[in-house]
Amino acid sequence: MKRGRHLDQNKHLNVLDVHIVHVVHVVIPLPPVKGNLHYRLHRKKVFDWNLRHVFSKNIRFFRCFSTLLELAGLAAGLQFGVLSETIQDICRPRSWQHRSILRRNSSLNPFISFTFCLLQTRKKPVAARLPHFSPKQIANSMQVSESSVKRWCDRGVIPTVRTIGGHRRITLDGLQQFLRETGQTLVHPEAIGLPSLCQCRRTEIPGAKDPEQRSFRSALAEGDEQTCRAVLRARVAGGASRSEAAEDLIADAMHGLGEAWDCKEIDIYQERRACDICQRLMMEMRNEIGPVSADAPVAVGGSPEDDHYQLPTAMVELALREIGWNAINLGSNLPLDSFRQAAHDQNAKLVWLSVSALEDPARFIVAENRLAGSLGEQVSLFVGGRVIDESLRSKLRYTACCGSVRELVQLAGMTQAGIRR
Template identity: 55%
Template sequence: MIPPLGNDPVAARQPHYSPKQIADALQVSESSVKRWCDRGTINTIRTVGGHRRIALDGLQAFLSQADRALVNPDVLGLPALSSCRKSEISGADTADQRQFRNAIAVGDEPTCRQILHARIASRRKDQGQTCAEIAEWLIADAMHGLGDAWCSNELDVYQERRACGIAHRLISELTATLPPPKSTALTAVGGAPEGDHYQLPMMLVQLALRERGWNSVCLGNHLPLQSFAQAAHDYHSDMVWLSVSAMADATAFIAEETKLAADLGEHIPLLVGGRALCDEIRPRLRYTAHCDNLRQFVELVAMMQLSLRR
């Protein structure tokens, strides 16, 4: 979901490659790439027509984990690795975003933490901005910038992985400062479906719900959708949410999501969002509400609290 529960404009512009293109760039057989895709070694999505496609960030993760390099990066329209790497990330909208992006790129966790907490301390209460929204404003912007810099050969993949670790810790720290939910709190369960390995969106949604006083249970990512129905039953959930940044098979996801909605019935709202829920897929799903961004999600769950407690 995030940026949770919203369309990610940077990710939406990322190129997607076929197994043959990846094979040509790696100088391996196409069958090897397909086998890695099917085993989950390479994070893969499937089109509605069932074709395998590998997003740039999925390729990036594979190269890092497998300690491989592209032999022919020009096949994918990517530059060859440079011996001179940059640590400054351009394109931020404000001084805080620019400083945060540059700090996280070089692994300066204390500076990242200082900027985040200073921004939270100076927020205007009358605008109703939550810690989760501020964290998204800084972290999502930084991760977008890192992705763009990697595409431009200005940063190495290890810097992106290091930045993810810093972001995880910052969000976890914010969540840990919140008081435990009250015994009368509404319960929400959620997570990400099979094929979705992104954790930051879920962590931001979890933080947003906890700030609103929900008893929020994050089930994790890469889960079969039937698990959400079982968890909703086990936890006596008042709401279920799905963060969908990626999916392994669009056709299968649509079928499983509609079944999940039917299993939940009319009395358990289902909130969905995420960059993978494009205009082609969304009309084929069943849900209570689709959220375009974290702010919309926060406002919606606030209204749900009032409605469900009546």
């Protein structure tokens, strides 16, 4: 028998993602056999044998072989769930590559000696092993009648190939071309093994109040950083401060994109890309402000534990630096004890908490009250964020609770004037 014949003729491996997990060499005595197998053992001393046949003839041998596989799999670190599927795949005819030798001599019972690769397998999606779809499959996926799909095939609207028997078959490329040219969508792409995709990748995010906001939202959803920068600079050139422009454009756009993502109108990558663009834009505006004066009062702040939003606290830093504070953004997802330590180390006169998400409101209330009590009367504590509603606000201790960046700038300016007096 030629080496590698099993692999060449293996139909199962074409539809599996195969990873070699463990290699085992096995020598197992065979049980006494009769008939054709006994005859073949005498007539042919070296040949490959289909283990499926041996298993079907002797269940005890199959159990021993399965136990051996389990031990080998455990040695390789496999889980039992994977082992079960792996053993089933291996025991299918020609579902694994092996080279076995059956021998018999005058003093020994027949035994089988083989080397095999323990495989971890995962079935590929239908589209990977069935690149040609039938009209019925396409009809089920598009939620249209099969006759309509056949009519589109016959008219050439859907690129079609024919089998030897004359049946229509639609390639994946042909299907994608048809959907692209006609604007049709797959209602159930999973029916043909394709991943579910958003039917509409929106770039026009509704809800903006003025043309600049609409333009900024669309550019941000498209990932057009250059247009976003131009719109932002135009807002500043029109008389808005940098923090006001950031609140009007960046905060507004991210709010709209967040709602669009919740409604599955945009993909998560668009929202993450938009965050990166906005961070770069705000860093550019921060650098444009230049260094603060040596006697500027210090402010430190950030986001509490379990709050990973970085844009809101960066926007507060931008606003405070713009009015003369030496604002230091500590970042996001910080324990509140770190704010107390930072205020002590930096001799801060103001601490801000930007709260956009809370996992445990009760724990946050306790920690925030402890922070407020430890700062002392000479340090102001500003809190704000979208999750600070009336019920939560009534349980917190603070100097000021700000509902917008403009309000924060106004209150911080008053605090700054009091410090200088």
